[in-house]
Amino acid sequence: LPAAVLLKDTKLMDVKLGQLGSWLATRDFTPGGIMGAMRRGYERYYNKYINVRKGGLGGISMVLAAYVVLSYMWSYSHVKHDRRRKYH
Amino acid sequence: MNLSFFDQFSSPSLLGIPLILIAMVFPALLLPSPGNRWINNRLSTLQLWFINLITKQLMIPLDKKGHKWALILTSLMMFLLLTNLLGLLPYTFTPTTQLSMNLALAFPLWLATLLTGLRNQPSVSLGHLLPEGTPTLLIPALILIETTSLLIRPLALGVRLTANLTAGHLLIQLISTATTTLMTTMPVVSLLTLAVLLLLTILEVAVAMIQAYVFVLLLSLYLQENI
Numbered sequence: 001l002p003a004a005v006l007l008k009d010t011k012l013m014d015v016k017l018g019q020l021g022s023w024l025a026t027r028d029f030t031p032g033g034i035m036g037a038m039r040r041g042y043e044r045y046y047n048k049y050i051n052v053r054k055g056g057l058g059g060i061s062m063v064l065a066a067y068v069v070l071s072y073m074w075s076y077s078h079v080k081h082d083r084r085r086k087y088h
Numbered sequence: 089m090n091l092s093f094f095d096q097f098s099s100p101s102l103l104g105i106p107l108i109l110i111a112m113v114f115p116a117l118l119l120p121s122p123g124n125r126w127i128n129n130r131l132s133t134l135q136l137w138f139i140n141l142i143t144k145q146l147m148i149p150l151d152k153k154g155h156k157w158a159l160i161l162t163s164l165m166m167f168l169l170l171t172n173l174l175g176l177l178p179y180t181f182t183p184t185t186q187l188s189m190n191l192a193l194a195f196p197l198w199l200a201t202l203l204t205g206l207r208n209q210p211s212v213s214l215g216h217l218l219p220e221g222t223p224t225l226l227i228p229a230l231i232l233i234e235t236t237s238l239l240i241r242p243l244a245l246g247v248r249l250t251a252n253l254t255a256g257h258l259l260i261q262l263i264s265t266a267t268t269t270l271m272t273t274m275p276v277v278s279l280l281t282l283a284v285l286l287l288l289t290i291l292e293v294a295v296a297m298i299q300a301y302v303f304v305l306l307l308s309l310y311l312q313e314n315i
Contacts, residue, residue: 046120051129060118060131064177067114071179074102078095079179 093261097185097254111181112189115170139166146308154315157308164193165304172253172296176289185257187250194245197307202238205314213314241310245303252299256292263288 007019008026015023028036049059072079100107122132143162147155168184175182183189205213217234218227263285270278 042117050120050131051123053129055130063118064174067174068177068179071177071181074100074107075179075181078100 093258096181096257096261099186100181108181108183108186111174111183112171115167115174118170119166142166146304149312150308150315154311157311160197161304161308164197164307165300168249168300168303169297172300173293175253175257176292176296182253182257184249185254187246190249191242191246194249194303194307195242198242198245198310201307201310201314204311209314216313241306245306249299249303252295256288256295259288260285260292 007015007023010023012023027033049055049062100111119135120132122128122136127133128136139162142165143158146161146165147158150157171182171184174180175184202213217231217238219230219234222230263281267278267281267285270281
């Protein structure tokens with residue numbers, strides 16, 4: 001059953017679960033493609049939350065919160081030893 | 089596992105990939121380049137206002153030749169400010185606590201000011217080694233002292249930044265450990281320690297900003313002597 005739109009052009013939210021593998025195969029995983037994807041993601045976030053007429057604290061706070069969460073995940077293996085130690 | 093309070097300063101790595109690179113590059117994400125609009129968004133406007141403020145402050149004492157240094161001094165200032173302030177967030181890593189990085193920043197820039205002075209105006213630069221009006225007998229001793237003080241500048245720049253930030257982070261960790269440990273046994277003392285911790289955090293925010301400013305200011309002063 002041919003799709004109404006090419007699989008390559010469908011957005012991720014419209015892809016059916018069974019088609020996920022073939023959808024991923026159509027994506028561009030070269031370094032240039034990954035940089036393009038990161039640039040697009042950055043532009044989407046920037047234009048939605050920061051480059052607006054009355055931007056507030058929320059725009060950068062979300063970035064900083066994500067940075068904190070990411071740092072916690074990266075240091076978890078080190079931090080988990082501190083939990084119930086008597087002498088630090 | 090030998091845990092100590094200095095473990096927070098070990099360079100983090102994930103599966104062998106050093107994460108310090110991400111900590112160093114992340115501040116760049118927070119500084120968007122202003123677009124083509126006449127009035128930009130609030131973040132860009134604030135950032136532009138702040139950068140103008142710093143650049144004017146730094147460039148006023150310098151003459152036209154020194155204005156070539158505007159870009160590097162201002163970007164150094166923004167980098168140090170942001171990395172210091174981001175390091176105060178929980179679980180983040182501050183790359184400026186590493187002596188290697190601070191010396192790598194201080195040494196080449198100081199050397200650049202020194203070589204600029206020695207190349208363009210050697211007698212004036214060497215003349216700075218002897219303050220005016222010294223008694224004749226003291227001249228040899230004073231030249232030795234001034235040379236030592238000149239050669240120790242990059243070390244002082246690097247170590248000042250490292251020591252201030254490291255000491256601050258260590259103090260925060262110590263006092264917060266004390267607060268949580270005392271909460272079960274003596275809650276009132278724990279509340280006092282919490283007040284100390286709050287004041288200390290405010291101090292650390294101030295120190296983070298001041299140290300960045302001092303670093304760049306001293307470099308611009310060394311430049312003024314030599315340009």
